[in-house]
Amino acid sequence: MLIFVAFLALIPPKIIGLVIDGVTDNTLTSEQLTRWLIILVIAGIIMYVARYFWRVMIFGSAVYLARTLREQLFVHFTKMSSSFYQKRRVGDLMAHATNDINAVQQTAGMGVLTLVDSLVTGTVVILTMGFTISWKLTIIALIPLPIMILLTSYYGRLLRDRFRYAQEAFSDLNDKTQESISGIEVIKTFGQQKQDIEDFTNLSTKVVEKNMRVARVDALFDPTISGIFAVSYILSFVFGTRFIIDGQMTIGDLVAFSTYLAALIWPMLAFGFLFNIVERGSASYTRIQQLFDVEPEIVDVPNAIDERPVGDLHFDVKQFRYPGAEETTLHDVSFELKRGETLGIVGKTGSGKTTILKLLMREFEGYEGTITYAGHSIDAYRQQRLLESIGYVPQDHFLFSTTIRDNIAFTNPATNVEQIEQAAKLAFIHEDILRLTEGYDTLVGERGVSLSGGQKQRVSIARALLMDPELLLLDDSLSAVDARTEEAILTNLRKTRQDKTNIITSHRLSAIQHAHQIIVLDEGTIIEKGTHEQLMDQRGHYYDMYMLQQLEQSVEQGGGSHE
Numbered sequence: 001m002l003i004f005v006a007f008l009a010l011i012p013p014k015i016i017g018l019v020i021d022g023v024t025d026n027t028l029t030s031e032q033l034t035r036w037l038i039i040l041v042i043a044g045i046i047m048y049v050a051r052y053f054w055r056v057m058i059f060g061s062a063v064y065l066a067r068t069l070r071e072q073l074f075v076h077f078t079k080m081s082s083s084f085y086q087k088r089r090v091g092d093l094m095a096h097a098t099n100d101i102n103a104v105q106q107t108a109g110m111g112v113l114t115l116v117d118s119l120v121t122g123t124v125v126i127l128t129m130g131f132t133i134s135w136k137l138t139i140i141a142l143i144p145l146p147i148m149i150l151l152t153s154y155y156g157r158l159l160r161d162r163f164r165y166a167q168e169a170f171s172d173l174n175d176k177t178q179e180s181i182s183g184i185e186v187i188k189t190f191g192q193q194k195q196d197i198e199d200f201t202n203l204s205t206k207v208v209e210k211n212m213r214v215a216r217v218d219a220l221f222d223p224t225i226s227g228i229f230a231v232s233y234i235l236s237f238v239f240g241t242r243f244i245i246d247g248q249m250t251i252g253d254l255v256a257f258s259t260y261l262a263a264l265i266w267p268m269l270a271f272g273f274l275f276n277i278v279e280r281g282s283a284s285y286t287r288i289q290q291l292f293d294v295e296p297e298i299v300d301v302p303n304a305i306d307e308r309p310v311g312d313l314h315f316d317v318k319q320f321r322y323p324g325a326e327e328t329t330l331h332d333v334s335f336e337l338k339r340g341e342t343l344g345i346v347g348k349t350g351s352g353k354t355t356i357l358k359l360l361m362r363e364f365e366g367y368e369g370t371i372t373y374a375g376h377s378i379d380a381y382r383q384q385r386l387l388e389s390i391g392y393v394p395q396d397h398f399l400f401s402t403t404i405r406d407n408i409a410f411t412n413p414a415t416n417v418e419q420i421e422q423a424a425k426l427a428f429i430h431e432d433i434l435r436l437t438e439g440y441d442t443l444v445g446e447r448g449v450s451l452s453g454g455q456k457q458r459v460s461i462a463r464a465l466l467m468d469p470e471l472l473l474l475d476d477s478l479s480a481v482d483a484r485t486e487e488a489i490l491t492n493l494r495k496t497r498q499d500k501t502n503i504i505t506s507h508r509l510s511a512i513q514h515a516h517q518i519i520v521l522d523e524g525t526i527i528e529k530g531t532h533e534q535l536m537d538q539r540g541h542y543y544d545m546y547m548l549q550q551l552e553q554s555v556e557q558g559g560g561s562h563e
């Protein structure tokens with residue numbers, strides 16, 4: 001259609017030239033004039049329709065392209081492991097997925113349009129000017145063209161870096177906004193709004209400065225192209241009138257020529273802007289490509305076992321250090337857990353409890369040692385299958401912005417009401433949910449009601465229990481519930497998960513007291529191991545902790561003595 005319109009656009013200038021020559025020669029009849037006018041109107045209407053459709057098609061395709069790119073990026077994000085998210089900021093990733101993809105979309109739409117239009121329309125008009133009017137005048141009019149190409153491509157190069165800096169500044173601002181809004185409660189309670197506004201303003205000013213640097217180059221394109229075009233006009237009039245005087249051209253020819261020249265304004269502008277548009281898109285695309293280039297760290301081995309592991313667990317890690325960390329996080333941690341047993345892990349904060357669970361879920365690799373589950377190393381399984389065996393209740397519980405029902409039924413939206421309620425009862429949250437005005441349909445998360453810390457924890461537990469996982473990992477998941485509720489949940493777990501494996505980490509010994517095995521961690525290694533009774537007999541760290549907690553408990557309850 002672009003090519004078709006380019007040819008149609010040749011008609012009006014030609015007709016204008018013929019009419020003018022008809023007037024100067026006194027040969028134009030009113031029938032001829034009417035015919036020319038009808039042709040002009042028909043050409044105009046066809047061009048109108050064709051232009052409309054090709055714009056819709058080109059810009060529409062650009063929107064589809066952006067969708068494809070956005071989806072690919074999202075899928076890529078979901079493949080990335082924890083260490084990727086540790087290094088990247090959320091706001092920055094979001095800026096890539098929005099701002100940069102928009103810039104690529106602009107390039108795809110405007111870029112294709114300007115490229116095809118400038119080349120096709122430009123070439124067709126130039127050839128027509130040369131063949132039907134005068135080659136000499138055409139070449140003279142186009143003398144300034146190379147200067148325009150040189151200048152605009154130079155501006156394009158200038159623009160590229162500046163645009164990249166502007167996009168980076170926007171990423172920083174996006175990140176700041178995201179973090180401030182998420183942390184607004186902390187900012188307010190500490191009275192830090194003023195400082196926060198100042199930080200925001202500084203970043204916002206940086207965005208303006210960087211975009212002004214872009215605008216200063218942007219602004220050069222238009223005057224340069226128009227200026228050079230004016231030179232073309234002057235040259236064609238000066239030489240055109242000469243050629244008329246010499247009898248090489250008619251007045252109609254010169255009028256048609258200048259109309260063609262006017263028709264060249266847009267292709268020339270488009271050609272100049274092409275450098276602008278392409279450089280912007282390429283700066284943004286490079287930023288997106290850098291994200292795509294990051295390989296997922298945790299990948300399935302070839303011919304990975306495509307079955308959920310069910311069986312005994314053997315954890316034997318000689319040494320593990322988080323990527324980039326200076327000190328070893330875990331060393332010489334080993335335990336064996338038969339299917340159906342419960343392991344309790346206790347230890348001071350930062351002793352490595354959560355790390356053990358993360359390694360079990362294959363969130364991080366690169367440790368020295370082996371972790372086997374049901375007779376195979378955990379990395380021999382497809383990660384998806386491994387995780388299907390594991391129900392994890394993280395320390396920082398996270399609820400999605402949806403109903404409580406959907407939050408619990410997260411792993412299997414098709415679950416029936418009874419199963420959801422059963423999971424909620426096991427997690428001792430059913431009664432609390434019924435007390436909410438809309439029960440299981442109450443919206444929670446960012447858009448809904450605020451549940452207490454303990455309630456959120458129990459919804460998270462219900463979510464994991466609904467899976468009826470082979471291996472349940474409770475990461476300090478009972479810290480925000482009172483002792484009675486904790487006891488009730490643990491009793492439920494003991495009753496319903498007799499043949500399933502559990503690992504419970506806790507600061508409170510009451511949560512792990514009944515476990516088949518307990519390990520006491522300190523600075524990343526096991527310092528004591530055994531059952532509650534064995535550990536009490538040892539009179540070591542565990543014993544001291546237990547006595548201290550008993551004392552605290554009896555003080556809380558108003559008593560002064562303990563056994």
Ligand SMILES: Nc1ncnc2c1ncn2[C@@H]1O[C@H](COP(=O)(O)OP(=O)(O)OP(=O)(O)O)[C@@H](O)[C@H]1O
Binds near residue numbers: 322323329347351352
């Ligand atoms: N992603 C990470 N990158 C680098 N270091 C980490 C990372 N996560 C934890 N650490 C460090 O590893 C150590 C063990 O952390 P871990 O979360 O396993 O402790 P924890 O025993 O679960 O503590 P808590 O009881 O406070 O949850 C800590 O020193 C912590 O700073």
